[in-house]
Amino acid sequence: MTTALIALTVCGLVLLVSAVQRVAGFGFGLVMAPFLVVLLDPHEGVMLANLLSLVPPLFIMWELRSHIEWRKFFWLSLGGLAIMMPAAWVSVQAPAGPLYIVVGAVVLAGLVTSSLFAGRVHVDGAALQTATGVTAGAGAVIAGVAAPPLTIYGMLSRWPLLPMIATMQPLWVVIAAASVGSKWYLGDGVVPGLPWWGWLGALLAIPLGIWIGRLIQNAVDARVVSRFVVGLAVAGALLALITGVRMTFF
Numbered sequence: 001m002t003t004a005l006i007a008l009t010v011c012g013l014v015l016l017v018s019a020v021q022r023v024a025g026f027g028f029g030l031v032m033a034p035f036l037v038v039l040l041d042p043h044e045g046v047m048l049a050n051l052l053s054l055v056p057p058l059f060i061m062w063e064l065r066s067h068i069e070w071r072k073f074f075w076l077s078l079g080g081l082a083i084m085m086p087a088a089w090v091s092v093q094a095p096a097g098p099l100y101i102v103v104g105a106v107v108l109a110g111l112v113t114s115s116l117f118a119g120r121v122h123v124d125g126a127a128l129q130t131a132t133g134v135t136a137g138a139g140a141v142i143a144g145v146a147a148p149p150l151t152i153y154g155m156l157s158r159w160p161l162l163p164m165i166a167t168m169q170p171l172w173v174v175i176a177a178a179s180v181g182s183k184w185y186l187g188d189g190v191v192p193g194l195p196w197w198g199w200l201g202a203l204l205a206i207p208l209g210i211w212i213g214r215l216i217q218n219a220v221d222a223r224v225v226s227r228f229v230v231g232l233a234v235a236g237a238l239l240a241l242i243t244g245v246r247m248t249f250f
Contacts, residue, residue, distance in 0.1 A: 006039050007198025014052060014202045018209025021056045023217045024229045025165030026147040026172065028053045031232065033144030034239030042096035042247070044192045047183065049144035051191070053176040055206050057169035067166035075126045076150075076167075077174045079133025080140070084175075087138040088182035097247030099142050104241025107139070107148040111233055114152040124157040136171075141179040143240055146172070151233040 013032055020027035029049045036045035061068070091099065132153040140146035150171075154164050194202075 003193070003195060004198075007194045007201070009039060010036070010048070010194065010198060011201040011205050015205040015209045015212075018056050018206045019213035019216060020232065022060055022210045022213025023220065024232065025060075025161075025168045026150065026229075027232050028056055028172070029140065029144045029176075030147040030236035034236060034243055036144070037096075037100075037243055040192050042100075043190045046091075046142075046144035047180065047190055048192050050140065050176045050179045050183075052202060052206075053144075053172055054180075055203065056210060057172040057176075059207060059210050061166070061169035061173070064162070064166035064169065067163050068170065069163050069167045072129055073167050073170055075129035076133040076136070076171050079130040079135075080137030080146075080171070080175045081133075081178055082130075083134045083137045084141055084178045084182045085185075087141045088179070088186055091142045092183070092186050095248070097244045097249075100240045100244030101248065102244075103139055103143045103145065104237045104239075104244060106135075107145075107233065107237035108241070110135075110152045111148065111230070111237065114155045115230075117156065121156060122158055128153065128157070133171075137175055137178070140175045141182060145236050145240055146175055148233040148237055151229055155230075 013035055017028045017031045020031060032052065033046060033049040036049050039045065040048065132149050135149035136146040139149060150164075150168060153159070
């Protein structure tokens with residue numbers, strides 16, 4: 001695939017996932033990362049997903065600032081920051097394929113487990129929030145996918161949709177920035193060589209996608225959005241697993 005075609009594909013993906021981010025509260029890395037590691041290579045794909053993931057939450061966070069639950073944000077981000085440097089070191093040293101397999105398998109197992117207990121178990125607290133942040137931070141720096149652990153936490157804690165969407169936005173900023181910074185510090189900051197218009201197009205696609213997502217959200221029932229969120233988490237985990245198998249065995 002040519003550089004120009006890759007850049008156009010990236011712009012299209014950014015438009016799509018920016019709309020998803022506005023509707024569901026996450027989805028940027030979840031949808032972007034598995035495709036980007038196929039288009040590029042694992043290190044460049046994850047780095048690009050982390051870099052672009054910094055931007056959409058800044059738009060959405062300001063819009064939903066009154067709904068942010070800062071106490072939950074504190075414990076979630078604390079866990080994410082605590083694991084970031086060790087996870088970045090693992091991602092630099094270990095083969096990428098097996099890491100993707102582990103991430104995909106763990107996420108799928110977590111989603112199945114949480115689905116079995118959804119509606120039957122109601123757990124929450126600082127310990128669970130910190131553990132969720134740890135798994136989300138590790139997923140972000142290793143595979144560019146941080147959302148599935150938050151989906152599991154949302155199901156177990158019965159987190160209402162609007163506060164969940166709002167609180168996730170500053171969390172994504174912290175996790176994405178820490179992921180990029182830790183990889184730069186360890187000397188693994190590989191930025192894809194997209195043409196200038198590819199970067200510009202991707203940045204312009206973000207507010208356009210958020211605007212489209214806002215229109216969609218006004219017409220969609222909250223229960224449909226919740227199912228969509230879980231479906232995205234499953235899709236991202238399967239794509240990570242398939243990518244890992246492809247990289248390891250083929």
